[in-house]
Amino acid sequence: MKVEIQIDPGLEEPVVILRVPSPTEEVEALAQRLRGEAIPQPFTVYQEREAVRVSRSMVLRFYAEDKGVLCQTGKGVFTVRARLYELEEALAGTRFVRVSNSEIVNLDRVTGLDLTLAGTIKMTLEGGTVCWVSRRYVKKIKQALGL
Numbered sequence: 001m002k003v004e005i006q007i008d009p010g011l012e013e014p015v016v017i018l019r020v021p022s023p024t025e026e027v028e029a030l031a032q033r034l035r036g037e038a039i040p041q042p043f044t045v046y047q048e049r050e051a052v053r054v055s056r057s058m059v060l061r062f063y064a065e066d067k068g069v070l071c072q073t074g075k076g077v078f079t080v081r082a083r084l085y086e087l088e089e090a091l092a093g094t095r096f097v098r099v100s101n102s103e104i105v106n107l108d109r110v111t112g113l114d115l116t117l118a119g120t121i122k123m124t125l126e127g128g129t130v131c132w133v134s135r136r137y138v139k140k141i142k143q144a145l146g147l
Helices: 025-036 084-090 135-145
Strands: 043-047 050-054 059-065 068-073 076-080 096-100 103-106 110-114 121-125 130-133
Touching: 059 084, 084 096, 084 103, 096 130, 096 135, 103 121, 130 135
Parallel strands: none
Antiparallel strands: 043 050, 043 076, 059 068, 059 103, 068 076, 096 103, 110 121, 121 130
């Protein structure tokens, strides 16, 4: 792939043009990333009363538990002051995918999939954490993973 940068002081904001011989999934994924995730913003999470900034790449999953939303990273579990649907909207077009009504997973941190069970998928994340994809989300996950 050829990459070219042109400086134009007359522009008010950056303009990205993709010239391709034909549309592909790779090109569409690149366009989505450019639209939605030009500069990934870190999340503010909380550990007791302390606010901590966590980059998106560190996050394994977000999940609901005991009427709250938690963020699991390789360094521990933190509280998030947002609802899952708000996180899902903020992470649209990224590698974060909703796998059940109570969980959003970072697909870049998935280490294993077990497709043998009828109707569900068992996901293993880094560190051995196990998540279950509910039947409602199986089609969406298979699309996201290219299965």
